Amino acid sequence: MTIDTSTMVSITEANQNFSKVARLVDEHGTAVILKNNVPRYLVIDFSKVESECEAADEDVLNISKRLLAKNKEAYEVLARSSD
Numbered sequence: 184m185t186i187d188t189s190t191m192v193s194i195t196e197a198n199q200n201f202s203k204v205a206r207l208v209d210e211h212g213t214a215v216i217l218k219n220n221v222p223r224y225l226v227i228d229f230s231k232v233e234s235e236c237e238a239a240d241e242d243v244l245n246i247s248k249r250l251l252a253k254n255k256e257a258y259e260v261l262a263r264s265s266d
Contacts, residue, residue: 187211194218 190211197204197216207214208226216224251258 187213190214191222192216193220194223 190207190213192204192207192214194216204214204216204226208228212228212231214226215222216226218224
């Protein structure tokens with residue numbers, strides 16, 4: 184994950200001015216809160232999380248299709264033996 188340095192905010196500043204953090208998320212999609220000058224927390228737009236989950240589901244489906252295609256013969260043998 185690449186971090187845009189313009190979206191980094193210290194934890195002190197985030198505590199004192201959370202609306203700034205919210206604006207950064209609105210503009211850039213994410214904001215990183217630093218604790219002791221180290222990235223510690225990620226604030227992300229909720230709609231972005233939902234789209235990331237959908238992408239992960241698509242990855243699982245693609246992997247499943249690939250495994251089914253790769254092992255088609257074995258699955259057919261198993262299907263016949265269960266009849």
